[in-house]
Amino acid sequence: MITYKPLSELPIRDASELWNQSFEGYIVNASMPLERFIxxxxxxxxxxxxxxACYVDGAAAGIVMNSFREYDGVKLARNSGTAIAPDFRGKGLGKSMMEKNSELYEKQGIHRAYLEAISTNTAAIRLYQSVGYVIIDRLLIMSNEQSLEELNVQNAASTYTLVRGQAAEVASAAFYLPGEV
Known part of the structure; x- marks a missing residue:
């Protein structure tokens, strides 16, 4: 039997452990210590x-984390992480979780919902599309092992400037479209 609880009903340590358990063995390491989760x-x-928080026969099985905001009179939701614990994957639980989450969005009066998925996670993308999500863009994620200072010196002649800051500060960038992402 599949049941759900709002994450607010769990002690924060249990919610953090559910996140880590649900993302175990995922494409990228999404685990985080309690302090970072908070x-x-x-x-x-x-x-x-x-x-x-999703449970199957009383056992913690998955998690869906959401955020909400209003922009220009439109209610937006962002699914900030959906994952299923390894023992429960491949059993149709994702569909149930996404449908339950859609009900939650409907109750909230959400006009648009967003999420991100890693392009190689084709099973998740198929799941999201099956409940109405459409691909609107693709992100390129790059990594670097050099310090930002070294990289900036090496690329001094480039048209890019590296700026250290918080993710939320991107809202001040000229290319940022607040109602689209």
């Missing part, structure tokens, strides 16, 4: 009241 809730404006 900081992410605040930094990303996540709603524990409107995020879900």
């Amino acid at each position: 900081a992410r809730i605040g930094n990303d404006g996540l709603s524990l009241e409107e995020s879900l």
Whole structure:
């Protein structure tokens, strides 16, 4: 039997452990210590009241984390992480979780919902598309092992400037479209 609880009903340590358990063995390491989990809730404006803990026959099986905002009179939702614990993957639980989350969005009067998926996670993308999501863009993620100072010196002649800051500061960038992402 599949049941759901708002994450706000769990002790914060249990919610953090559910996140880590659900992302175990994922394409990238999404685990985080308790302190970082708590900081992410605040930094990303996540709603524990409107995020879900999923259980199968009483066993913790998955998580969905959501944030909400209004932009230009339109209510927006962002699914900031959906994952299923390894023992429960491949059993149709994702569909149930996404449908439950859609009900939650409907109750909230959400006009648009967003999420991100790693392009190689084709099973998740198919799942999201099956509940109405459409691909609107593709992101390129790059990594670097040099310090920002070294990289900036090496690329001094380039048209790019590296600036250290918080993710939320991107809203001040000329290319940022606040109602689209």
